[in-house]
Each structure stands twice: as C-alpha cells, then as structure tokens.
Amino acid sequence: MVLVPAGTFIMGSPTSEPGRLTNETQHEVTLTKAIYVSTYEVTQSEWQAVMGWNESYFPGAAKPVETLSWYDAVSYCNQRSTLDGLAPAYTIAGATYDGNHITSAAVTWNQAAKGYRLLTEAEWEYACRATSTTAFCNGAITNIDCSPLDPNLDQVGWYCGNASSTTHDVGGKTANAWGLKDMHGNVWEWCWDWYGTYPGGPLTDPTGPASGSYRVVRGGSWDYDAQFCRSALRNYNYPVYVRINFGLRLSRTAP
Numbered sequence: 001m002v003l004v005p006a007g008t009f010i011m012g013s014p015t016s017e018p019g020r021l022t023n024e025t026q027h028e029v030t031l032t033k034a035i036y037v038s039t040y041e042v043t044q045s046e047w048q049a050v051m052g053w054n055e056s057y058f059p060g061a062a063k064p065v066e067t068l069s070w071y072d073a074v075s076y077c078n079q080r081s082t083l084d085g086l087a088p089a090y091t092i093a094g095a096t097y098d099g100n101h102i103t104s105a106a107v108t109w110n111q112a113a114k115g116y117r118l119l120t121e122a123e124w125e126y127a128c129r130a131t132s133t134t135a136f137c138n139g140a141i142t143n144i145d146c147s148p149l150d151p152n153l154d155q156v157g158w159y160c161g162n163a164s165s166t167t168h169d170v171g172g173k174t175a176n177a178w179g180l181k182d183m184h185g186n187v188w189e190w191c192w193d194w195y196g197t198y199p200g201g202p203l204t205d206p207t208g209p210a211s212g213s214y215r216v217v218r219g220g221s222w223d224y225d226a227q228f229c230r231s232a233l234r235n236y237n238y239p240v241y242v243r244i245n246f247g248l249r250l251s252r253t254a255p
Helices: 044-051 070-083 121-129 151-156
Strands: 002-004 007-011 027-031 035-037 090-098 101-109 188-194 215-218 235-237 251-253
Touching (some): 002 121, 007 121, 027 121, 044 070, 070 090
Antiparallel strands (some): 002 035, 007 027, 035 251, 090 101, 188 215, 215 235
16 A cells, blocks of 8 residues: 555646536645555455455456445455454444345444545545646546547556456556556546535545435546546446446555
C-alpha cells in the first residue's frame, strides 16, 4: 500500500474541461488524515483467497476482481481485516443473500477502526489526482470518446480505446505521482459515499450524504469512453447491483 499524505485540494472540474458533467462543481476539500491506499485494484486471486468464490466475467488471477456489489466490497474489507489481525471498519447487520452476493444490509463505518475500508469519494479523487489539476493524473484530455486514442489516458489506463473489450492484469499502465496504478480505467471502483450533490463551500473530511439510493463508483473502466475515466468524473449505482466492470481498491486510515 502507498501512504497518501493529508492535504487540501480542489475537487471537481473546471467548466472548460472536455467531457465535464454538471455534477462536478469545483470546491476545496481538506483531508486531515493520511491514508494507506492499495497500489492496485483488488485482484481475483486476492478476492478468492479471502471470500472463497470469484464470479468475475473475465477470469485471471492478476486481473481485477469484478461482478460484485457494494455490499460484497465492504464484506471483503471486513474479512480481509480479520485475516490480517485488524479491527474491521464496518458493522454489517441483517445481511440477506442471493447466492454469494449480499443483496441488502445495514452498514455502518467505525472511523476509529484501522481495518481495510473503501475510499471516500473525496479521498478517491485526491489519491487519483496525486497533486495534478488536469483531467487525468498525467495531463489533459484530448479525445473524449473511444477513438481516436487519447494519448494521456493511453499511458495510465485501460478504457474502450485500448482495452480490446476486456479487463487487464493490474499494474500494466504507468503509475501516478504517488505510485498508484489503474486509478483511471480497468474497472470502476466502489467508494463509501452515498451519491449526492456536492455541498457548497469548503469541506473537511467529507464522507458524503447520510443516506441515499446510490453508492458512488469512480475511475471509469475497460468499456467506457475516455471522458468517463477523468479524475473528476462521478458515477453511481445501486449498492446491490453487480456489474462486470465494478471492482474495488482498499484503503486504511494511517495510525
């Protein structure tokens, strides 16, 4: 895991950024705690070792795990924490299942726990940007669609322009300035937050709305246009939904 320092950044995108959506209003965010962030998206071999099952559509031990719900993602965080002797970050009560997948549960986050957890939406964008202010961690966006190839995104992420309709082994593209890989593309990454409109004004350690219908996913994926892989792009889905392009990345609050 990479230690990402505390700091302040501008979240969202300028109105001039190609591919920008209206829910990306720029605002200042201060994160007061350093966090550890996994260099790679969770792989299928890692998932299998902890969960005992793997329903990924694109099999491969070093490929990112996908075809999992948000509830499955928080369950993985807890089970891996327990295996590693860490206090689980989440309480998952009243879980119901459809096969391997959790379909509903009451999930609360103990922010004092040091176990593995999902990034908040603000933490995710901060880690993705790694001090950059451009559409991608390594520069501006030139081409918002699959074709022609966007030269900057091609260096750091798998998307519909270069992925050949499949996921790829993690770590195959260039890291950002903090050493994190695949923040752009490969698979969408579930975040902690309920999706909602950004509040106005500066924020400190935001964790999203208190409730909602959708959980946030970030980063774009192998089957999406370049514009959806931008650092500021916000996507969301029902936490019960299982998609062949939804995965996760681990984080931990630093001691």
